[in-house]
Amino acid sequence: MDFEIQALTQCFDKNKIAVNELNLQLKEGVTGLLGSNGAGKTSLMRMLATIASPSSGDVLFDGKSIFKKSNSYRAKLGYLPQYFGVYDNLSGSEFLHYLSAIKGIDRNTAGAEIEKWLSRLNLTDVANLAMSSYSGGMRQRIGIAQALLNSPQIVIFDEPTVGLDPDERARFRDILVDISQNSIVILSTHIVSDLESIADRVAIMQAGRLAAFGDTSSLLANIEGKVWRCQVCLSDISMFKTKFNVTHSIRKNDGLQLRVLSDTPPTGTAELVAPSLEDAFAFYASTSSH
Amino acid sequence: MSVLIHTAKIDILHTLRSRRFLIMLLAMTVLAMIFFPQDEAAYQTIRLGEFKGVYNSAWIGNTLAMLNVSFLPLILFYFLRGSIQRDASSRRGEIYVATQLRKFDYLMGKAVSNLVVALLIVAWMTCTAFFMQLWIGEDVSINIAQLMLPQLIHVLPMLLIVSMITLVFDAVPALRASLGNITYFFLASAGLVLLSYDISGIDYVISQMKAQILETHGVQVESINIGISTVSKDAVSIPFVLNGISYKEYPDTSIGYIIASSLVLFTIAWLSFNMNALLARSSNEGSRSRLAKIFSEVTAFAPRLNRIIHASAAHSVFLNVTRQEFLLLSTSKSPYLWLSLCILWLAQCFVSVSLLLSAVLPAVMLLAALVISSLGQREKAHDTQGFLINGPLLMKVQYPSMLAAGVMFLLLITLPSMLRLGLMYEFYAIALLMTGFLCTVSAAILLGTLSGSNKAFEIAFVIVWYMGPISHFTYLDFIGVDLLLSKQNNIVGVFICVAVVINAMIMAVRTKSLR
Numbered sequence: 001m002d003f004e005i006q007a008l009t010q011c012f013d014k015n016k017i018a019v020n021e022l023n024l025q026l027k028e029g030v031t032g033l034l035g036s037n038g039a040g041k042t043s044l045m046r047m048l049a050t051i052a053s054p055s056s057g058d059v060l061f062d063g064k065s066i067f068k069k070s071n072s073y074r075a076k077l078g079y080l081p082q083y084f085g086v087y088d089n090l091s092g093s094e095f096l097h098y099l100s101a102i103k104g105i106d107r108n109t110a111g112a113e114i115e116k117w118l119s120r121l122n123l124t125d126v127a128n129l130a131m132s133s134y135s136g137g138m139r140q141r142i143g144i145a146q147a148l149l150n151s152p153q154i155v156i157f158d159e160p161t162v163g164l165d166p167d168e169r170a171r172f173r174d175i176l177v178d179i180s181q182n183s184i185v186i187l188s189t190h191i192v193s194d195l196e197s198i199a200d201r202v203a204i205m206q207a208g209r210l211a212a213f214g215d216t217s218s219l220l221a222n223i224e225g226k227v228w229r230c231q232v233c234l235s236d237i238s239m240f241k242t243k244f245n246v247t248h249s250i251r252k253n254d255g256l257q258l259r260v261l262s263d264t265p266p267t268g269t270a271e272l273v274a275p276s277l278e279d280a281f282a283f284y285a286s287t288s289s290h
Numbered sequence: 291m292s293v294l295i296h297t298a299k300i301d302i303l304h305t306l307r308s309r310r311f312l313i314m315l316l317a318m319t320v321l322a323m324i325f326f327p328q329d330e331a332a333y334q335t336i337r338l339g340e341f342k343g344v345y346n347s348a349w350i351g352n353t354l355a356m357l358n359v360s361f362l363p364l365i366l367f368y369f370l371r372g373s374i375q376r377d378a379s380s381r382r383g384e385i386y387v388a389t390q391l392r393k394f395d396y397l398m399g400k401a402v403s404n405l406v407v408a409l410l411i412v413a414w415m416t417c418t419a420f421f422m423q424l425w426i427g428e429d430v431s432i433n434i435a436q437l438m439l440p441q442l443i444h445v446l447p448m449l450l451i452v453s454m455i456t457l458v459f460d461a462v463p464a465l466r467a468s469l470g471n472i473t474y475f476f477l478a479s480a481g482l483v484l485l486s487y488d489i490s491g492i493d494y495v496i497s498q499m500k501a502q503i504l505e506t507h508g509v510q511v512e513s514i515n516i517g518i519s520t521v522s523k524d525a526v527s528i529p530f531v532l533n534g535i536s537y538k539e540y541p542d543t544s545i546g547y548i549i550a551s552s553l554v555l556f557t558i559a560w561l562s563f564n565m566n567a568l569l570a571r572s573s574n575e576g577s578r579s580r581l582a583k584i585f586s587e588v589t590a591f592a593p594r595l596n597r598i599i600h601a602s603a604a605h606s607v608f609l610n611v612t613r614q615e616f617l618l619l620s621t622s623k624s625p626y627l628w629l630s631l632c633i634l635w636l637a638q639c640f641v642s643v644s645l646l647l648s649a650v651l652p653a654v655m656l657l658a659a660l661v662i663s664s665l666g667q668r669e670k671a672h673d674t675q676g677f678l679i680n681g682p683l684l685m686k687v688q689y690p691s692m693l694a695a696g697v698m699f700l701l702l703i704t705l706p707s708m709l710r711l712g713l714m715y716e717f718y719a720i721a722l723l724m725t726g727f728l729c730t731v732s733a734a735i736l737l738g739t740l741s742g743s744n745k746a747f748e749i750a751f752v753i754v755w756y757m758g759p760i761s762h763f764t765y766l767d768f769i770g771v772d773l774l775l776s777k778q779n780n781i782v783g784v785f786i787c788v789a790v791v792i793n794a795m796i797m798a799v800r801t802k803s804l805r
Binding site: 049 | 292293296297299300303304307308380381382384385386387388389390391395566569
């Protein structure tokens with residue numbers, strides 16, 4: 001499977017460019033998409049799901065433009081939008097049966113697929129209840145189930161872990177690992193820890209552009225020797241943040257324990273630590289914006 | 291075919307399990323019960339000269355078909371309307387658009403769903419009529435064919451057409467919003483009922499009834515009227531037994547017209563619909579129409595004006611909230627609506643007073659209703675009630691501010707009329723308009739709060755507008771088209787009482803319904 005994004009651009013107005021000349025080549029596995037608010041992640045996801053058109057550029061799936069033969073591409077696509085709705089008066093099972101029908105899955109296969117995903121997403125017990133009684137997390141899991149019904153080759157998840165509790169997030173990560181064996185999974189999230197354990201590659205977006213792309217280990221290798229842990233007083237924190245790129249902070253009894261990106265030790269007592277994906281995200285986002 | 295069936299099925303199930311369907315069935319039950327009054331009732335619903343039909347299956351079945359053909363085009367349209375918009379606003383469309391779902395299957399599924407829901411409502415009314423026949427007991431021998439056949443022959447074709455018209459109004463972008471609600475009302479009142487008589491073949495039933503009266507009683511009945519009319523206690527009516535309708539001479543050409551019309555309507559819907567309409571935010575988000583850009587440039591002074599008002603209102607919570615409510619009221623409407631209001635505002639300065647009162651002001655109010663219909667339901671529509679409900683200002687300030695903003699808006703768009711009436715010392719007319727504004731805005735808030743949508747107020751307003759300023763029914767004439775009659779009947783006093791009652795109702799329901 002070849003999935004190639006070529007100079008993809010989306011402009012809303014002369015001065016508003018959501019995605020700017022983005023190039024990416026993806027293969028099987030999980031590609032995590034990181035970016036701060038307004039970086040262009042959702043605009044990119046919507047174009048990849050063919051529900052928005054690019055201003056220029058193209059996306060090729062197995063050498064064919066996804067925008068020209070969108071129906072054959074959509075048959076291989078599983079998409080979970082950032083915000084979506086359900087029929088409140090229907091049960092989760094009824095809703096999934098409908099979606100399997102519009103995805104062209106035959107009745108017998110649909111029944112088995114629905115049962116499988118309801119079970120894997122821990123929804124079997126509530127499958128026949130009206131969705132008006134579902135919690136936010138349950139609705140989100142119904143959204144995840146519908147995206148996976150047609151055994152898609154391309155899976156696009158826009159903020160899939162919103163509203164999921166830690167157990168459900170762990171369950172979801174297991175599912176991702178399974179499906180990514182045979183499909184290209186693109187997952188956008190703000191929760192960096194979700195990607196750390198499962199993403200084969202990470203793309204970092206900043207102001208519509210690609211700030212960095214690569215496998216997790218290579219992104220981390222680039223900031224090796226630049227991440228420090230140190231402790232500062234609460235009163236010094238503002239001054240400290242103006243001088244250094246602070247990626248994480250934990251409240252301690254006698255002040256704050258910080259993770260800082262810096263070529264040199266930020267304090268005399270600072271110790272060098274192994275970088276995390278969160279550090280890498282902060283590093284590439286700040287490098288790109290400068 | 292499977293996708294089409296599934297689309298229809300899911301929509302039907304969703305409607306049948308909704309509370310509004312239950313309310314609809316209750317309303318239809320009441321309508322059917324009112325339509326078949328008992329012998330001692332002080333009103334009648336079908337006038338056949340001096341004759342009164344005996345409640346047997348043939349009479350009940352055929353008159354029920356007349357009732358359905360007369361009233362259902364209007365009722366069903368507003369009930370069925372909006373399923374496409376609901377898919378978009380609930381963001382279900384985000385999922386559909388990324389699948390292979392074809393426009394044809396989606397639209398045909400919606401049309402089938404409309405038809406099936408309409409059929410179920412008619413079936414329910416037929417069951418109610420069946421029980422009415424047994425309850426009234428004039429003739430308890432039940433003939434199912436006589437009850438059902440008129441519904442199948444006369445009502446079903448009309449339901450098909452109404453289902454397709456509803457689809458067109460949902461699919462065509464210009465008709466999708468509030469404008470469609472008003473346009474359909476005019477279409478329906480201007481001739482759709484007559485047309486539905488024609489296409490449904492009810493005229494044939496009427497002619498058969500007349501022929502049977504002539505044959506059995508030797509009397510030529512001129513016309514048959516449907517509608518509530520009072521009956522004096524002394525009036526004597528002659529019982530007439532309808533022996534069913536013979537369809538031997540029934541023209542079979544109408545079915546061809548109905549199928550052709552349905553196909554044409556479906557084609558219009560199909561041609562004008564784009565699946566991207568199901569997206570809550572369109573793919574060209576951020577880009578605006580040329581007219582919208584021009585409009586924003588022309589109104590560039592507004593933010594400066596707003597800052598001045600803000601500065602002067604800074605010390606009063608009420609004024610500040612009123613300013614915010616006014617801003618909310620004046621945003622997110624079509625630039626075409628604002629352009630039309632600007633033109634009508636200018637027209638108020640130049641036309642004659644009689645034209646002003648009889649045409650221009652009613653037109654202004656009709657368009658203004660589309661703006662103020664957002665009052666009361668905005669919090670539910672935008673899911674912001676959570677921010678308001680725990681605020682101490684909800685009833686104290688927010689609601690009176692909303693009322694004030696609505697009345698201010700109406701005053702602003704009718705300012706030239708007000709000034710002209712003032713210069714002519716027509717102070718009663720000004721008072722009438724002001725109390726009319728108060729009632730209108732209060733009704734918008736009440737219906738918006740109760741229904742959670744702008745549709746209820748828009749429909750109610752158009753009915754009142756049509757009966758009042760247009761048809762000159764004095765007690766609903768909030769513009770004062772016939773000032774003398776309004777003065778004689780003290781309509782200002784009536785409107786003040788109505789406004790007090792509506793506002794008391796708002797206070798009773800608003801906090802509760804926002805929760």
